[in-house]
Amino acid sequence: MYLILCSAMDASAQWAARGLGDLLPGPLELVLAETLAEGATWEHRVEEDATHLKVTLADGRVLCGSRIKGVVNRLMAPTPARTQWPSETEQAYVHGEIHAFYLSWLHGLPCVMINRPSPTCLDGRFFRVSEWLYRATKTGLKIAPYRQTDDDGGDGYSLPVPEGAVRHSVVVAGSCVFPAWMPATVKAGCVQLAKDTGLELMGADLYMDEGGEWCFAGASSSPDLMAGGTPLLDQIAAMLQRGGGR
């Protein structure tokens, strides 16, 4: 069994689920975050030598960790259940518990997973703009100088491209970059950045500066898969079948 985990709002992942169904040798289940949040029963064990997971969804489907061959993980965060908690403090406590739980069971799945979770982001890695840029420079990607201070209104989460510049998004999947027409040095930098950050799947934003050079402007572990089209799906299917889980 292969899984695609995503939220009901993630049209891109649901598009991928429709396309990947025909490319994989076994059944593919689309499991929404909202389905996991309501009425599922959970059994997650951390033993001395192994980690186990069994989830029975409200619709009757059973997900057993040992039977899952590959996962496309687009769960950015758990969807809160509709339970009403008596106070904001309790609500926050439960939210923290659920997040901790999801991180553990996702990490414990032994199969290949695109992307593996981290404590800061369930579907991969989360960095602020400053860290993405810093890491990008280490791979040889060009960046424009960036400044953040306690006085400015910048949030550190998004980097605006210069006025008039057009933002281009690419998707890195393993060692391939989609679309493929980007210069080789830029593609190599993006692939290295994904590798350095432990991401199998990464979206990168680039723009061309006044001197005609490509500049890095940010990245994400949940890129728009539709931008990569069918060739990206072929690559994801190949990565899922290649194995290489933990």
Add this chain to the structure above:
Amino acid sequence: MILLCGIPSESPLQMVTRQLEAMGAEFVFFNQRKFDDCGISLDVGTSGATGELKLEGQRYSLADVRGSYSRLMDDRDLPELQEEPKDSERRRRCRRLHDVLTQWMEIAPGCVINRAGPMASNMSKPYQAQLIRECGFAVPKTLVTNVPELVREFRSLHGRVIYKSMSGARSIVQKLSDEDEERLDLVRHCPTQFQAFVDGTNVRVHTVGEEVFATAIQSEATDYRYATQQKGKAAELREVELSDELAEKCVGLAKHLGLEFAGIDLKITDEDEVYCFEVNPCPAFSYYESHTGQGISEAVARRLAAA
């Protein structure tokens, strides 16, 4: 130069400050409570991360900071902001100051005790347990579930079972009692973590780089931090020496988690099996040092000064 961050009167920071003074090391303090007089600018370019820190009127280049020790409290809870409206500019500027400082620490060269990314493994105990297991430690059998029947089964299998929070939220470890079983239906609302109780001696190990400080804790309480509440008698602490192999394993675990300084909670059984429960990435070591006289603060200061 060394940068200390937090509240100067807080015990661990106070101890490290004294040690830095004693060794004549050059250091500056970002006192959170004086945030109005502090500022920061962070520049990222091809030459890396640079910038400037303003502390109570003095300006310092971030490039000169080679070692940082951060015990920042949540700035939103600072007493100076208590009367401040939620969306006030003063509050927002304070938030940005802490935010940019933390961002810089993530990418700063040198020794940072500890960076936020590696510290985050402590946000999920069952997740961290899996990382701990990868380093060769035994971890207690753990069940996370929202099915009461599975909890009953787990208890009847293991006898003594404890429950505690999964997240970084501080909770008091409790034994699952017959009374608790009567309200087990509540777990249907939120998956809850249960663990087989492990009998043995609690040992807290502090690692500072390659240095190791082990403290054995004698207490009848399920959670020795709350020994007086749970058993009416405070825990007794004494310095112990670990075998070279175990000390190396602890150093390896801290490295695996990316921590310069760690507080590792072990339990050693009568059969000499070593269980590891948790790794605290921001250990309040002063409790252990003040009971045993171990030189933990000195080791932290040395680590910072050597960077």
